[in-house]
Amino acid sequence: MQKIAFLGAGSAVFSKNIIADILSHPPLADSEIVLVDVDEHRLDTVRRMADSINTLLKTKARLSATTNRREALKGADFVLSAIGVGGKEAVHIDLEIPLRFGVRQTVGDTLGIGGIFRSLRGVPVLLEICRDMEELCPDALLINYSNPMATHVLAVTRSTPIKTVGLCHGIVHTAEIMSMLIALQQLPAAEIDAHFRKPWNSPERIAEWLRWMELGHDPDVSYTCAGINHMAVFTRFESKGVDLYPELRKALDVPHLLQIDRVRIEMSRWLGYFITETSGHCAEYLPYYLKSESEVARANLRVLDYLETIADLDVATEQLRSDLLAGKPPVATPYKRSVEYASRIINAIVTDEPYVFNGNVHNQGGKLISNLAGDSCVEVPCVANAAGVTPMFVGDIPPQVAALISSNINVQDLIVRGILENSRDYIYQAALVDPNTASTLSLPKIKELVDAMFEAHATRIPGSIQFTGRMMYPTLCSSYGALAV
DSSP, X not given: OOEEEEETTTOHHHHHHHHHHHHTSGGGTTOEEEEEOSOHHHHHHHXXXXXXXXXXXXXXXXXXXXXXXXXXXXXOSEEEEOOOTTHHHHHHHHHXXXXXXXOOOSSOSSSHHHHHHHHHHXXXXXXXHHHHHHHHOTTOEEEEOOSSHHHHHHHHXXXXXXXXXXXXXXXXXXXXXXXXXXXXXXXXXXXXXXXXXXXXXXXXXXXXXXXXXXXXXXXXXXXXXXXXXXXXXEEEEEETTEEOHHHHHHHHTOGGGGGGSHHHHHHHHHHSSOBOSOHHHHGGGSSSSSSSHHHHHHTTOOTTHHHHHHHHHHHHHHHHHHHHHTTOOSSOSSOXXXXXXXXXXXXXXXXXXXXXXEEEEXXXXXXXXXXXXXXXXXXXXXXXXXXXXXXXXXXXXXXXXHHHHHHHHXXXXXXXXXXXXXXXXXXXXXXXXXXXXXXXXXXXXXXXXXXXXXXXXXXXXXXXXXXXXXXXXXXXXXXXXXXXX
């Protein structure tokens, strides 16, 4: 029997998939799962949901819930972390204060000012978790779902011996979009145009999008994808051994299909390869799309989009609680597993049945992706089995993509240095080299914005982290040389 500690389990919609996925594997059906969250109301909802899933799937898991992290970690074999320090109030600050300075963000959870301060809140807590793990479950695998993915994984690998891998479903969903674009070449422009005139998130628009996804569904798709989280490149995209890139590139040249994913399609045309994440995400990692209202409108981007998302998740969580109290099942039976990797990885390690997936891991001095910084977090194919998680050698990725990715890695490196060395200077400098921020603000304004964010998040950044800096204004001076490659 495996003990699985699930930290940050209060995100009920996400937790539902993870818990049901785990219990759907027969070798894991009797696992001990300890749910942990600081929000007792949400924790109670998730505990009720887990009990219901356990009954529906006729499994015999030992389920418990606690606000005591150390209690959950003691003797754990696997630790899942989906913590989000600061909650929705912090997310509002991450997006709204930068907007007052003219810095537009859509999600703000990975790079940019939002990503920097999300890291400053979350990474120190994850490192505290790792220190607890060193004492209470030193051999456990830490599976990280928290964003920013790269800074969390990089900080752990730079400062603790805990084994870790970061998981994100972005690559799977991108492959689905690539297949859909190929299929949608057959639709008339008028049908595509009509779809995008429908209100955002309307039932009709959502239903049509799901129908398009099904139209492009190809169970035989296989691919190789590597880079960093939210900016990885598909170097191979096939179905039954047939290269699908020629058809995909034809689709990318269809004018009306630009509406599907404008930023990512345009960038893929420039780079020659399709990249992850959605257009809303991708625009935040580049200097081109969010620096002006006209460009935002042209690219059909939705500034502050994530605020609507978290509001919708709150509604969905309360609806789930109401349904549970009314006796409604939280999942359909027979249960179909979600696209999340976590349960499959745990099952592979327990049973020694290999499972291949894309994971976020340390680049091991360039031994995984040769033309990216060696001391960075990369997203590469990995195999899970009884030996644990083993990342695969990729070699060089296309140099134009590596160049674009490196701009993001530089920000991630400075954030982690700032946290591990208690240096406010590195945080200024992370904002200084951030593509979106740098395209919008002058140097003095960048410092003013960072200071305003520190002040607004003063109670959310752990007190043990005392950020100090020598500089009146940020400069590029540093006691470190370039990252090893």
